[in-house]
Amino acid sequence: MYRALYAFRSAEPNALAFAAGETFLVLERSSAHWWLAARARSGETGYVPPAYLRRLQGLEQDVLQAIDRAIEAVHNTAMRDGGKYSLEQRGVLQKLIHHRKETLSRRGPSASSVAVMTPSTSDHHLDAAVARQPNGVCRAGFERQHSLPSSEHLGADGGLYQIPPQPRRAAPATPPPPVKRRDREALMASASGGHNTRPSGGNSVSSGSSVSSTSLDTLYTGSSPSEPGSSCSPTPPPVPRRGTHTTVSQAQPPPSKASAPEPPAEEELAAGTTSASDDLEALDTLSLGTTEEKAAAEAAVPRTIGAELMELVRRNTGLSHELCRVAIGVIVGHIQASVPASSPVMEQVLLSLVEGKDLSMALPSGQVCHDQQRLEVIFADLARRKDDAQQRSWALYEDEGVIRCYLEELLHILTDADPEVCKKMCKRNEFESVLALVAYYQMEHRASLRLLLLKCFGAMCSLDAAIISTLVSSVLPVELARDMQTDTQDHQKLCYSALILAMVFSMGEAVPYAHYEHLGTPFAQFLLSIVEDGLPLDTTEQLPDLCVNLLLALNLHLPAPDQNVIMAALSKHANVKIFSEKLLLLLNRGDDPVRIFRHEPQPPHSVLKFLQDVFGSPATAAIFYHTDMMALIDITVRHIADLSPGDKIVDPESAGAVK
Incomplete structure (x- = not known):
């Protein structure tokens, strides 16, 4: 543990700002002037200057x-970013x-005799450690969030992935190490032979900062050699400029071999290899535990x-299904x-919840959906009431209230319940x-x-195209x-x-021939008269628009223009000025008022098909005035000009109308 001697603030995004007196846990000595540390109070991680810190003898x-x-x-932090690390x-x-495992391995009677920390080789895999989480970190969440695939920790050469050291920069010189450590480093250098090359005329390589060897041995996690210095400076190191100090991220490539630091000694390499194998074993154990817990869940x-x-x-x-x-x-998402x-x-x-499409089939065996x-x-x-001929022909009792309640409940279920049911x-x-x-x-x-x-028939039409076919x-x-x-x-x-x-005619299906006795030319003329003349009771002028939509829907199931009852009624009608205006308005907007549902297969565009049938005969083409024809040409040219290169007409059957 380390305590801050001075307050510190930096413009670097990965540097921790702290006040004097705060305590830190050092994770890695990235360079001579920057250490990776975690704030003891909140657990926030970042880089701190070691010259601002003093070691504490903590428990x-x-x-x-x-x-x-x-x-x-x-x-x-990872959960706030969507659960990605x-x-x-x-x-x-x-x-x-790794640091937690090291700390747990030091607990015991031999803790005072440990001089230089080496990676622990204990056989436990953090099971006891996770069970003693003091901050409410339960075992399931801890293991699930700690489980990392072993392949993600392997580098290109198959070794354990290590965070590359931070780029070096010119820094104030550090004091020479103690004599014992200097002798030990000389022995390590001589043992390695030509493997490690020391620059001539320089001081011996420091292990990271100007702190004592005792503090280095207490929380030592890996050596990162720094550049040789020239003299000792008592002032804190300056804060590096933006861009000089960079942290490891996904977009940052590892340092090249030309600028890589000198390799450590053989003893440190052996210790690092043992530490890597232990870390990999612990991570594999956590991943296995997570898989087992997920299977148990x-x-x-x-x-x-x-x-x-x-x-x-x-x-x-009483809420709707959706x-x-x-x-x-x-x-459930908030609880998670x-x-x-x-x-x-x-x-x-x-x-x-997502997989259960059909509520009646997804329920357990023996349970029936309430709807x-x-x-x-x-x-x-x-x-049963339909089959009661006596009540239908000569009512013996008042049943309107009961039937109304049934129909209202039926409409509510058809609108709000599961569509599959x-x-x-x-x-x-x-x-x-x-x-x-x-x-x-x-x-x-x-x-x-x-x-x-x-209203119930309308709700049924929105459920499935097969119901519309039955109603037709x-x-x-x-x-x-x-x-x-x-x-x-x-x-x-x-x-x-x-x-x-x-709605019934919106799919363009063929109509039984017997229906034309009531849906022939007289019915089409009746609809045209409502559009042109209106009705005295229609104060909202809503009925003419509905009749226009009905005429467009009726025209969908009539493929031959010479046998089209709608075109026959149109040619017999003296004045269709309002109808032609509404038709041009729909064309200008590009709307299809008949395409109410998204059932498959989709019918052709009703407005374009109607215009195609109108211009298929000279008798019906004359219904448009000269100004209407000019407006129609202008609308068509503008729609074609708005098309981007490579755009295709969505409805192939409407190509004739566009031409």
Whole structure:
């Protein structure tokens, strides 16, 4: 442990600023003027000038606590960066683990007789050390965050990866080492022979700074020779300029061989090799422990936990399926970040939450989704009421309130529940429930219940394209077209009928031939008259836009222009000024009002197909005025000019309209 003699502040990004009296734990003597140290109070790591420090005779327990705080600080920094460790952080963790092992090996009766520290060769792998974490660092989180793949610590030559030493710079000379250490270094130099070359006329190489050999031996982690000095200077070393002092990062390449420091002596090389093997063994043990803990967490967490949480939250809060997923994900993610020990378990919970697509299939065996149960009850009761011919023809009791509650709950489930559950219930028994609702709509004459049924049909169309195909082939389009032409006084029901019809025809599928009796030219002329003349009750002017969308949707399933009932009605209508204006407005915006859903396969662009059919016949091409034609040409030219080189037309069938 070291205490700061003076306050220090530097502009270097990796230098620690500290006040006088702060204590530090030295991790590495990178150069004569900069040491890698950890602040004992907070565990923050950085570089400090050794001339500002004085060694303290501290207890091993204080050193262990400082190491633990430094390890925890590195992990917290990595968690804030997304859980990824940089090369610098990995190197610091390696030094901290090695230093903790050294400190634990010194605890005992022989601690006072240790003169020069050598790497520990004990057989334990930090199991007891991790169990005694004083700062709340639990075993699971500690081992998970310490586990580093052994391949990441191997350099290009297969050896243990070591952080390269810091670049050297001219510095005040350090005092000569003590006589004993100078003699020992001379013996080491003579033993190495020609392996180490000393510059002639220079002083002996110092091991890092001007501190005593006792302090060097106490926390010695590796020798880094410095440049020879000329004289002793009592003043603190100057702070290096920005760019001179660089720290190791992912983008920094290791120093070249030409500027590499002199290799250490053979004894130090042997000690470093032993230390490297011990560190690698400890890291491998931690990695193995992390893998075992992760496997244990996977076995302990049931794969149905995500579906069970979704079911509990939805049943007790009434939130939609997506909001339940978001709420559970936020809570579990916060617990995972706040309690590192629970990270493996929380990770399995999140995976189960993401993988559970179908809630009814993801639940444990024997459990049934609550929404699925309610859909079964609602569909069964509505089918029973449909089959009650006596009640439908001559009501014996008032059942509107009960049916309204059923339909409102059905609409709520179809809108907010798991779409997979709703699709499965609608498709069961070849869409028996959907066809039963269509038959019930045909039999029901109360406007309020019909309006709720229309909303339910719209929610079903958004679930799957197969449901739309079923509705197209049913009697629903015919019933809606007949209802729109016979009852024009109910504005709200008229708007919903036009909207549902546009949804049903939005996929461009073929319509049964019998439907043209109600969906032929007279119905198209009725829609054009609403667009041009409007209705007295339509104060919001919402109905003309819905009728335009319905005409575009009806035109999608008519491939031949000569047999197109929409074009026939357009040629017979005297004035379609408002309709042509709305058509040009949609073309200018580039919108397709019929493409409501994202079901596959996507139909062609309804506006471009309508224009293509209009200009396919001289009778229909004459509906546009001269100014409308000029505006149409200007819109087309501008759209073509806005295309970048290499852009392709998204819809191949719309190429004819653009041409």
